[in-house]
């Protein structure tokens with residue numbers, strides 16, 4: 001059914017900010033950061049069986065400058081964290097992020113000195129997906145939660161809150177400690 005059928009000869013009124021939010025929520029462009037098995041589930045979510053295009057989020061970009069939804073799926077090591085941070089900073093505002101699976105959210109079973117014990121220590125995370133691995137339905141659920149957030153959020157306030165991400169200096173501190181030979185598990 002087209003919009004014309006729905007409205008008939010009537011008309012629709014709205015606010016500009018609601019119209020923009022409607023457009024944003026239904027055209028999310030994901031930036032996949034898949035490093036391990038969770039990425040396979042992410043790929044599956046984009047396949048015809050689960051069909052992410054039903055939610056307008058199937059246009060996966062491998063360029064951060066064209067993306068507004070970062071999906072971190074898999075283990076992230078201390079060496080890879082600067083890359084992830086760089087990708088996050090290169091994505092234009094407004095932007096959102098999903099931490100997919102136990103490894104990205106808390107290190108999973110990999111409680112070692114090389115492994116980041118939760119990406120939220122270094123980049124902001126909007127939605128966490130539990131599980132090892134989460135199913136494609138879980139990722140779809142997370143995208144729908146992001147859509148709700150996009151509709152309800154004050155974009156300017158979101159950008160202001162994220163300016164000067166407090167997590168950023170922490171990576172340099174951890175790398176310096178590691179260079180000195182102080183290999184503690186990052187918490």
Ligand code: SF4
Nearest residue numbers: 037038101103132133
């Ligand atoms: S949470 Fe499980 S499935 Fe996902 S990357 Fe870690 S070990 Fe693999």
